[in-house]
Amino acid sequence: MNEKQMVGEKAAEYIKDGMVVGLGTGSTAYYTIKKLGELVRNGLNITGIPTSEQTAKLAVEQGITLVDFKDVKQIDVAIDGADEFDTNLNLIKGGGGALLREKIIGNAASTFIVIADSSKGAEKLGAFPLPVEIVKFGSEMTSRKIAELGCEPILRLNGNRPFITDNGNYILDCDFKQIDSPDELELQLNMIPGVVENGLFVNMAKRLITIENGELVEKTR
Template identity: 50%
Template sequence: MVNQKKIAGEKACEWVEYGMVVGLGTGSTVYYTIEKLGELVQQGLKITGVATSEQTARQAEKLGIPLKSLNDVVEIDITIDGADEVTGAFQGIKGGGGALLREKMVAEASRLNIWVVGEEKLVDSLGNFPLPLEVIPFGWKQIKRSLEKEGIQATLRTQQNKEIYQTNNGNYILDIVNQTFTNPIKWQEKLAQVPGIVEQGLFLNYVDIIICGKADGEIELIKK
């Protein structure tokens, strides 16, 4: 059986060149990108990584990939990341792994953004996957109530042990469920008006190239 994530993740390494500053995303598909980059570094490729999560940083350090913080680079040449959903119009939802704020900051600083996905992540419209909102713990219940007054259903993300999930930034995540985002730009503007929402998982027009691994072993490249 073809590992769609692996073939997509490894394919993205072809865009990485010697001396580049590379944004390293978070998730189960970009995991394979980072593993491959680790192999290439051992073979002599010189890059500097900027990790979007503590999880990614640990993986990269274990593989010998040199890292810098976002504060220590002026610009990122290329960022490779995954997505929870993406449309043919280059609109996506990210944040299933809880790293949406850092992922968006790194994407914003990048000259080129590549997303690696399996074909099940390609959708006609956004919303089948819950939309994550990173929120300040102080008053998160007020944020939830504010959304519910607007008819928006949001659930507090918890861990398997039922404890509240916390991001690497010490914040909570509310996941908007049972909602279709047919006009994501309007939703982005709407959510930006809610005090206490630090960032939301709509990534609109960030991605330049989508690399999609398919069940038959083929790789589809979707470019702007």
């Protein structure tokens, strides 16, 4: 069993009968959804809210009932991966392009659980380029404004065309090298007109499940 499978399946243990579950996107969350599908087939009764069209498809294949935000009052637990996490459990997310929906669902959840393999940990964030979702209109100007904060924004491509999110927007991957104040940068980015959301998840994760020295480790905040 690889590390992603280990942490993904461990997170499924926090899901109880009757819960509304935020379902993450990516190669680690894949294992959580697969495990939840197995539990559903064995009698677990849950409903899910997916963070992407890709996740919705997988959840349906696994027999997990999906609902819309309009049909629920709260999300009990959201489980999602991370591209990088620091010692304070702040995150960079968005490598899969679903950062906006991931942040909406993570913020709406009573408990947000992050699952990540041992390669994703860092003292400070920034080794992984920060994804920033922006609207198409005026994207060149938005990119220049973001660059003034100390990075080189690169438009994400899908082949030789711009990558388009599930929300119809572009993503800029922004290399800040090292992010000393993620809470401050998050606010600065979201104040730029044209920025929809950024991949800094600050003070959101309540629990991190990861691997250290080959063993499962859980950290809480």
